[in-house]
Amino acid sequence: AQSVTQLDSQVPVFEEAPVELRCNYSSSVSVYLFWYVQYPNQGLQLLLKYLSGSTLVKGINGFEAEFNKSQTSFHLRKPSVHISDTAEYFCAVSPLNTGGFKTIFGAGTRLFVKA
Amino acid sequence: EAGVTQSPTHLIKTRGQQATLRCSPISGHTSVYWYQQALGLGLQFLLWYDEGEERNRGNFPPRFSGRQFPNYSSELNVNALELEDSALYLCASSSAGMRQTQYFGPGTRLLVL
Numbered sequence: 001a002q003s004v005t006q007l008d009s010q011v012p013v014f015e016e017a018p019v020e021l022r023c024n025y026s027s028s029v030s031v032y033l034f035w036y037v038q039y040p041n042q043g044l045q046l047l048l049k050y051l052s053g054s055t056l057v058k059g060i061n062g063f064e065a066e067f068n069k070s071q072t073s074f075h076l077r078k079p080s081v082h083i084s085d086t087a088e089y090f091c092a093v094s095p096l097n098t099g100g101f102k103t104i105f106g107a108g109t110r111l112f113v114k115a
Numbered sequence: 116e117a118g119v120t121q122s123p124t125h126l127i128k129t130r131g132q133q134a135t136l137r138c139s140p141i142s143g144h145t146s147v148y149w150y151q152q153a154l155g156l157g158l159q160f161l162l163w164y165d166e167g168e169e170r171n172r173g174n175f176p177p178r179f180s181g182r183q184f185p186n187y188s189s190e191l192n193v194n195a196l197e198l199e200d201s202a203l204y205l206c207a208s209s210s211a212g213m214r215q216t217q218y219f220g221p222g223t224r225l226l227v228l
Binding site: 034036043044094098101105106108 | 157173
């Protein structure tokens with residue numbers, strides 16, 4: 001079985017400051033890893049994904065994440081945030097070679113960017 | 116390329132009624148997933164349809180059901196609505212070659228009074 005822990009439920013940060021949203025996972029099998037963003041009153045938008053290869057993954061809107069297999073982490077980072085990045089961010093893991101129905105989502109981290 | 120679309124955007128029903136939610140996947144995607152996002156409960160997997168068949172369901176009662184049409188669009192039906200069914204219902208689609216990468220629609224917000 002897999003599990004996902006997003007270590008911070010809320011992260012307040014000032015505009016133009018860097019931010020890191022933390023995600024740890026556990027799994028007995030190899031997994032794909034995802035970050036999604038949900039803006040208020042909208043669905044989830046795929047930010048980035050790690051399937052294989054380079055452990056540093058770049059996504060949309062200037063976000064990137066690093067897969068650390070030894071620490072079973074997939075933290076999301078942005079060097080300089082904007083007010084428009086205020087949203088909820090979800091980390092997700094999905095075991096290889098299965099249907100997407102086995103994707104497990106974290107509880108979400110609410111990023112609040114202050115002026 | 117059009118994304119996943121859902122209708123209606125909002126739906127208001129009363130207890131005991133039935134609700135029907137619709138989803139159109141990205142063109143070429145054959146899998147459709149339904150999730151419930153209730154306040155404070157995160158994303159809960161409801162149903163997975165692929166190639167017209169229900170492939171898996173989450174831990175929800177049978178009054179949550181659906182189907183997938185030959186054009187891969189999907190319908191979620193919730194019978195005998197209860198107050199706790201109030202939530203955002205999200206549909207996602209994925210391709211046959213990469214089922215784990217799901218693309219989400221904007222959701223249908225269901226309010227049960």
